[in-house]
Amino acid sequence: MTSATDWNALADEAFREAFRDLVERRLPSELRFIRKQRPLFDEVSVWYHALAEEGWLAPVWPVEHGGMGLTPAKHMIYVEEWGRLGCPRIPDHGLGLIGPLLLEHGTDEQKAYYLPRILTGEHVWCQGYSEPNSGSDLASLRTAAVRDGDAFVVNGQKIWTTLAHCANWIFALVRTSRDEKVRQKGITVLLIDMTTPGVRVRPIANLRGETDFCEVFFDDVRVPVANVVGQIDQGWDVAKSVLGHERIFLGATTRPEIAIERLEKLARARGAFEDPAFRSRYARHRLDLYDLGSAFERFAKVLRDGGELGADVSMLKIFTTELYQRITEETLTLAGEDARYFDDIEAGNDQVDAMNLFLDSRAPAIFGGSNEIQKNILAKAVLRLPS
Amino acid sequence: MPQSIFDDSEGMLAMLRDSVATLASRQPGAASVRQKRAAGADMDKVLWTAMAQAGWTGILIPEDLGGAGLSLTEQAVVSEALGRALISEPVATGAVFASILLARADASVERGRLVAGLVDGSLILAPAWKDGIGRSVSARAADGGYMLSGEKRHVDLAVSATDFLVVAALDGGFGLFSVPAKGVGLSVETAHGVDGAAIGTVRFDQCWLPQAALLARASSEAELLDAAITSARVALAAELAGIASRAVEITIDYTKARVQFGKPIASFQVVQHRLVDMWSDAEFACAAVVNAVETLADGDAQAGRMAVLAAKARAGDAAVSICRRAVHLHGAMGFTDECDIGLYLKRAISLNATLGQPEDLRLEFVNLERAA
Numbered sequence: 001m002t003s004a005t006d007w008n009a010l011a012d013e014a015f016r017e018a019f020r021d022l023v024e025r026r027l028p029s030e031l032r033f034i035r036k037q038r039p040l041f042d043e044v045s046v047w048y049h050a051l052a053e054e055g056w057l058a059p060v061w062p063v064e065h066g067g068m069g070l071t072p073a074k075h076m077i078y079v080e081e082w083g084r085l086g087c088p089r090i091p092d093h094g095l096g097l098i099g100p101l102l103l104e105h106g107t108d109e110q111k112a113y114y115l116p117r118i119l120t121g122e123h124v125w126c127q128g129y130s131e132p133n134s135g136s137d138l139a140s141l142r143t144a145a146v147r148d149g150d151a152f153v154v155n156g157q158k159i160w161t162t163l164a165h166c167a168n169w170i171f172a173l174v175r176t177s178r179d180e181k182v183r184q185k186g187i188t189v190l191l192i193d194m195t196t197p198g199v200r201v202r203p204i205a206n207l208r209g210e211t212d213f214c215e216v217f218f219d220d221v222r223v224p225v226a227n228v229v230g231q232i233d234q235g236w237d238v239a240k241s242v243l244g245h246e247r248i249f250l251g252a253t254t255r256p257e258i259a260i261e262r263l264e265k266l267a268r269a270r271g272a273f274e275d276p277a278f279r280s281r282y283a284r285h286r287l288d289l290y291d292l293g294s295a296f297e298r299f300a301k302v303l304r305d306g307g308e309l310g311a312d313v314s315m316l317k318i319f320t321t322e323l324y325q326r327i328t329e330e331t332l333t334l335a336g337e338d339a340r341y342f343d344d345i346e347a348g349n350d351q352v353d354a355m356n357l358f359l360d361s362r363a364p365a366i367f368g369g370s371n372e373i374q375k376n377i378l379a380k381a382v383l384r385l386p387s
Numbered sequence: 388m389p390q391s392i393f394d395d396s397e398g399m400l401a402m403l404r405d406s407v408a409t410l411a412s413r414q415p416g417a418a419s420v421r422q423k424r425a426a427g428a429d430m431d432k433v434l435w436t437a438m439a440q441a442g443w444t445g446i447l448i449p450e451d452l453g454g455a456g457l458s459l460t461e462q463a464v465v466s467e468a469l470g471r472a473l474i475s476e477p478v479a480t481g482a483v484f485a486s487i488l489l490a491r492a493d494a495s496v497e498r499g500r501l502v503a504g505l506v507d508g509s510l511i512l513a514p515a516w517k518d519g520i521g522r523s524v525s526a527r528a529a530d531g532g533y534m535l536s537g538e539k540r541h542v543d544l545a546v547s548a549t550d551f552l553v554v555a556a557l558d559g560g561f562g563l564f565s566v567p568a569k570g571v572g573l574s575v576e577t578a579h580g581v582d583g584a585a586i587g588t589v590r591f592d593q594c595w596l597p598q599a600a601l602l603a604r605a606s607s608e609a610e611l612l613d614a615a616i617t618s619a620r621v622a623l624a625a626e627l628a629g630i631a632s633r634a635v636e637i638t639i640d641y642t643k644a645r646v647q648f649g650k651p652i653a654s655f656q657v658v659q660h661r662l663v664d665m666w667s668d669a670e671f672a673c674a675a676v677v678n679a680v681e682t683l684a685d686g687d688a689q690a691g692r693m694a695v696l697a698a699k700a701r702a703g704d705a706a707v708s709i710c711r712r713a714v715h716l717h718g719a720m721g722f723t724d725e726c727d728i729g730l731y732l733k734r735a736i737s738l739n740a741t742l743g744q745p746e747d748l749r750l751e752f753v754n755l756e757r758a759a
Binding site for chain 2: 273279280282283284286287290291292293294295297298301312315318319372375376378379382383385386387
């Protein structure tokens, strides 16, 4: 298969089959269904390079830039099969965020330089948005970039920067000027080589005991002006435009599906399905998951029919992240005194990572815009409520 | 705002929605509910006749029997629109349930008479399938016909009915009987329904029927009833989704207009988040209805049954809980009889309790899935 294959012309089943075949041939079995949510680049580089060689690394990039040029419909199948076959997550900020951002707002020089280096894995990207005092209120960010000749001098700090400790480039939102009336003005998107003197990364341990995210410090870091994406001071609009149809994946059923599979395993091992009280609670979770599938399908259909998603799609994100929490809480309840263990607990001849998933489920309700921020947006953009 | 979204390339479904809205503008649902309640009636004959003339009592009846021969998609769209408009005639039981019972019965002169009357509105048919506790209805052969005894409860249209469609134990199996309302030995007692319509208990005391009254027989009650229950549940789910959606809209309008502390209360974040939750619940209900209709149409019987159980549970929970929150957000006004939102709540409670509450439906879903 070459990158010239018109994947979109394939029937869905043939496309699935092609992906399965690729996984069988190129994904080492020890990398399938791994527990780590956010492997480092080196841990999964075999898979990354294999995807690149086969032309499957960048599903939505245009073909002329080395992507597959998939339609949203085909992309949904790609993501579905990826999860179903237990492929490990790869560091994907370059592919999923900076790539599309450059494709839409980058200069020809920027595209020609950066895009191929993402595909080869030479550049591993991370995203520098949040700051210690700018989380949900991102527009209040203060990391400063001051012009000095043909460079900006950057000072400040980013936080919750996923995989910064294995990245060598960061695309950061920095403040280049201040507008007292509109805080979104004066923000600029800057591409920063993390090997530049003055950049320091400190990993942060999370509740699961893993280090998925980091703090990134900038101390007089010189960045060429040529590394600005889009217009200086207009970075807010650039940053905002990144996610298109991919917002549907924030509402995918994957996480609660994994969680209910563990709950069922533990329940079978402990005979809990014979307990009417448990059965009643389980039924609620099971039907929540089933109905989430129906609601997801509503939006998936829009994409299959060639339409665009509205702001209303984030109702899926709220529902799936809260359901993920409810199911993992139920699993801990069922664990009884075993809920004291940090490690996996016994379920018949098998093990269940009850605590791991419970702790993990705290995060999705926060990242990608906390559920409360999602509700603020829905109130304005969909329900048109007054302020 | 929320709505069940089906493929509608020819605009047929939009037309159906419009025609329900047109009827509702001439005969507002809330006014009809209040009249019915004041009169202690079980239906609004003017509305029902108008609906029959529009073809909505025979949507699911095959064309060769004189019906519209349409699918559950059209039924769901009409039921959802009726729910929105609070047109509270018992369509799910008196039209949908009755249609499927009759469509699956053996061909006979009696069945032909009943179907024709249901379609043109000249007959009012009341399905009666739920036995009184310890007083189940049974039939035995007598004098060249059958003798019925026992009691049926939760019967819609029991006062206005011209004919009852009664399920009775018969020779170790079950039979479906057509029973004229004026028959000797039949009596009806009514109670006030929460949604304003009277609910009947029908007693059969040595009620004799001719041979032709037996419309169908089967070895189990489920074989006689399951198809009718499934279709009626879809109609109920759609109607509940319509109620849920409209209740959200009404509450958004109210909270935008209601000013306190110098601002519309819909500008307060705590109110906004509640409204978003309500809106989301209504969207989930609509999506569940669409899934039920489409899964049934796909033809896998087990998958279809499960989808219908999920939809009725989801839409019932959504409608009742949205209306409860809607009453709250209307403040003291919501507690008055004058405000329509309370009528939506009451209607939602009644439909939610018809043919299975969410808890029962969810457990049935899980039983089906885990048995597979």
